[in-house]
Amino acid sequence: MRQYALRRLAYLPIIMVAVSLVTFFTLRLPWATDPVLQYVNQNTTLEQEQEIRRELGLDKPMLQQFAIWMGQVARGDMGETFRSNQPVWEEIKRRLPVNLEILVLSVFFSTFFGVAFGVITAVKQNSPVDYGFRVFAVFGQSIPDFFLLILLIVLPSIWWNYSPPVGGHVSFFDDPWENLRLYVPPTLLLGVGGAAAMMRLTRSTLLEVFRQDYMRTARAKGLAGRAVVLDHGLRNSLIPIITLIGGQVTALFFGSLILEQIFSINGLGQFFLVSSITADFPVIQFLVLYTALIVMLMNLAVDLSYALIDPRVKYT
Amino acid sequence: MAARTAAQAYSWGAVPRRPGPGRRLLRTASQHPAGVFGLLVLVLFVFAGVFGPSLAPYDPDALAVGTPLAGPSWSHPFGLNQNGQDIFSRIIAGARISLTISAAAIFIGATIGSFLGILAGYYGRWIDYLVQRSGEAFAAFPSLVLYFMLRAALGPGMKAIIAAIAIGALFGGNRVLRGQTIIERNQVYVEAARAMGCSEWRIFFRHVMPNVLPLVIVLMSGALGAAILAESALAFLGLGVEEASWGRDMSGSNLSIARTGYWHVVVFPGLAISLVVLGANLLGDSLRDIWDPRLRR
Numbered sequence: 001m002r003q004y005a006l007r008r009l010a011y012l013p014i015i016m017v018a019v020s021l022v023t024f025f026t027l028r029l030p031w032a033t034d035p036v037l038q039y040v041n042q043n044t045t046l047e048q049e050q051e052i053r054r055e056l057g058l059d060k061p062m063l064q065q066f067a068i069w070m071g072q073v074a075r076g077d078m079g080e081t082f083r084s085n086q087p088v089w090e091e092i093k094r095r096l097p098v099n100l101e102i103l104v105l106s107v108f109f110s111t112f113f114g115v116a117f118g119v120i121t122a123v124k125q126n127s128p129v130d131y132g133f134r135v136f137a138v139f140g141q142s143i144p145d146f147f148l149l150i151l152l153i154v155l156p157s158i159w160w161n162y163s164p165p166v167g168g169h170v171s172f173f174d175d176p177w178e179n180l181r182l183y184v185p186p187t188l189l190l191g192v193g194g195a196a197a198m199m200r201l202t203r204s205t206l207l208e209v210f211r212q213d214y215m216r217t218a219r220a221k222g223l224a225g226r227a228v229v230l231d232h233g234l235r236n237s238l239i240p241i242i243t244l245i246g247g248q249v250t251a252l253f254f255g256s257l258i259l260e261q262i263f264s265i266n267g268l269g270q271f272f273l274v275s276s277i278t279a280d281f282p283v284i285q286f287l288v289l290y291t292a293l294i295v296m297l298m299n300l301a302v303d304l305s306y307a308l309i310d311p312r313v314k315y316t
Numbered sequence: 317m318a319a320r321t322a323a324q325a326y327s328w329g330a331v332p333r334r335p336g337p338g339r340r341l342l343r344t345a346s347q348h349p350a351g352v353f354g355l356l357v358l359v360l361f362v363f364a365g366v367f368g369p370s371l372a373p374y375d376p377d378a379l380a381v382g383t384p385l386a387g388p389s390w391s392h393p394f395g396l397n398q399n400g401q402d403i404f405s406r407i408i409a410g411a412r413i414s415l416t417i418s419a420a421a422i423f424i425g426a427t428i429g430s431f432l433g434i435l436a437g438y439y440g441r442w443i444d445y446l447v448q449r450s451g452e453a454f455a456a457f458p459s460l461v462l463y464f465m466l467r468a469a470l471g472p473g474m475k476a477i478i479a480a481i482a483i484g485a486l487f488g489g490n491r492v493l494r495g496q497t498i499i500e501r502n503q504v505y506v507e508a509a510r511a512m513g514c515s516e517w518r519i520f521f522r523h524v525m526p527n528v529l530p531l532v533i534v535l536m537s538g539a540l541g542a543a544i545l546a547e548s549a550l551a552f553l554g555l556g557v558e559e560a561s562w563g564r565d566m567s568g569s570n571l572s573i574a575r576t577g578y579w580h581v582v583v584f585p586g587l588a589i590s591l592v593v594l595g596a597n598l599l600g601d602s603l604r605d606i607w608d609p610r611l612r613r
C-alpha cells in the first residue's frame with residue numbers, strides 16, 4: 001500500500017505540470033480575452049498600451065512567459081495580480097478560511113444527514129417514514145441550491161421582517177458563536193442537494209448489503225439490530241459513500257461561489273469569478289493549480305481509505 | 317352427471333391475446349404515476365419553449381407593461397419586476413434558453429459519451445484505458461474551472477456553456493455503459509454471432525449496441541435535470557447568455573429588490589426551475605425503474 005501511495009504521489013507533479021500547461025496556453029489563445037484591454041480606454045495611446053503589456057509581462061514570447069512563471073512557482077512565488085499588483089498568495093490567504101469553512105460545513109451536513117436518512121429509510125423500507133424521506137430526496141435534488149439560499153434571505157424578511165446577516169466575515173477563532181450563526185444556516189441549505197444524493201446512494205447500497213448471507217448470519221448469531229445495521233451493514237456500504245463525498249467536495253467549489261455571491265461574502269470563489277472575467281492570469285493559473293492539487297490529494301485519500309474500510313482491497 | 321375432468325373445465329377457446337403496445341404502455345404508465353407527471357411537466361415546458369413568443373401575454377423584454385413591482389394579479393399572474401416587465405412572460409421566454417442549452421448539451425454529451433463508453437467496454441485494451449483515465453482527469457476538475465477554461469477558449473456565450481455541460485454528461489454516463497457492455501460482450505449471443513462469422517464491427521453495431529441503448533435513454537433523462545440546474549446556476553452567476561433566462565432573472569438587481577420584500581420577483585423563476593428539474597428527475601427515475609432495475613439508486 002505504501003508503494004501504491006508513493007507511486008500516486010509521484011504522478012502528482014507530472015499531472016500538475018500538464019494542468020498548468022493546459023491552463024497557461026488556453027488563457028493565452030489568440031481569441032481569448034486580452035487582459036490588457038481591461039486597463040485601456042479610448043484615450044490610451046498605442047505606446048501606453050505597449051507599456052501596460054510590458055508591465056504585465058505579456059510582451060515576451062509565450063514560451064518564455066511560461067518558463068518565467070514555472071520558475072516563480074518552483075520558488076514558491078505566485079506572482080502579483082494584474083488588477084491590484086498585490087501578491088497573489090496574500091490575496092488568497094485572506095480569503096481561504098471562508099472557503100474552507102463553507103466546504104467543511106456543507107460536506108459535514110450533507111454527509112451526516114444523507115447517511116443518517118439513508119440508514120433510516122433502508123431499515124424502514126416501504127414505510128411512511130421511507131416515503132417521506134424519499135420525497136424529500138427527490139425535491140432536494142430538484143431545487144437549485146441558489147434558490148434555497150435566496151429563500152433563506154427572502155422568506156424571513158416577509159414573515160418576520162427579519163433578514164439574516166449578510167456580508168462580513170467573522171473568524172471562528174474570534175467569535176465562534178457569531179461565526180456559526182453566520183455560516184450554519186446557508187451551509188446547511190447548500191448541503192441539501194448533496195444530502196439527497198447521499199441518502200439515495202446509502203439507501204440503495206444498504207438494501208443491497210441487507211440481502212447478503214453474512215447479514216443473515218449476523219442476525220442469526222443474535223447480534224443486536226443496531227450492531228447488525230451499523231457494523232455489518234453500513235461498514236460494507238462505506239466505499240460508494242466515501243467516493244460520493246469526494247465528488248461532492250469537487251462540486252462544492254461551485255456551491256461555495258454561489259453562497260458567497262448571495263451572502264456578499266468576499267471569498268475565494270468571488271475572487272476567482274472576478275479574476276476570470278477580467279482575465280487576471282496569475283490568479284486564474286494559481287487557483288486552477290490549487291484546486292487541481294486539492295482534488296487530486298482528496299482522490300488519493302479516498303482511494304487509500306478503501307483499504308482501511310475493506311481489508312479485502314489490495315493495491316497493486 | 318359424470319365428473320368434469322380438468323380438460324373439460326379448461327376453456328379451449330383462443331388464449332387471451334397479449335395486450336397491444338398501447339395497452340402495455342398504459343399499464344406501465346399507471347404503475348409509474350410520478351414518471352407520467354414528470355413527462356407532462358416536461359412536455360408543458362417544451363411546449364412553452366417552442367411556442368413561447370406567441371403564448372406569452374406580453375413581450376418578455378417590453379418595459380413598463382404595468383406598475384413596476386406590482387404583486388401577482390389576474391392580468392399579471394406572477395407580478396412585475398422593477399422594470400415593469402411581466403414575470404410570467406419572462407418565465408415562458410426563459411424556457412426556450414434553458415431547454416435549448418441543456419437538451420443540446422445532453423444530446424452531444426450523451427451521444428459521444430455513450431459511444432465511447434460502449435466502445436471502451438467492448439474493445440477494452442488501450443481504448444478502455446484512454447477513456448477511463450481521461451474521465452478521471454475531467455472528474456478531478458471542478459466544473460467551474462472547466463467552464464472558465466472553455467469560456468477562455470471558445471469565448472463567452474452559448475457554445476462554452478453547452479460544451480461544459482456536455483463534458484460533464486459525457487464522462488458521467490460512459491462508466492455505467494462500459495460496465496454494462498462488458499457484461500453483454502461475454503453473453504452467448506455474441507459468441508454465436510462470432511461463430512457465424514460476423515465481423516467485429518457488425519457484432520458491435522448490430523448485436524451489442526441495441527442491447528445497451530435503452531440505458532443511454534435512461535442516462536440522458538437522468539442527466540437532463542442536472543444540466544438544467546447547471547445552466548441556471550451559470551446564468552445566476554451572470555455567466556450565461558444575454559437572453560431572458562430564469563437564473564439571470566434571480567440575480568443582480570432582481571435579487572437585491574427581492575431582499576426588500578418583493579419576493580415574487582425571484583421566487584417564481586426559482587419555482588419554474590425547480591418544477592422542470594423535478595419533472596426531469598421524476599421521469600428519469602421512472603425510466604430507470606422500467607428499463608433497468610439493476611441501476612436503481
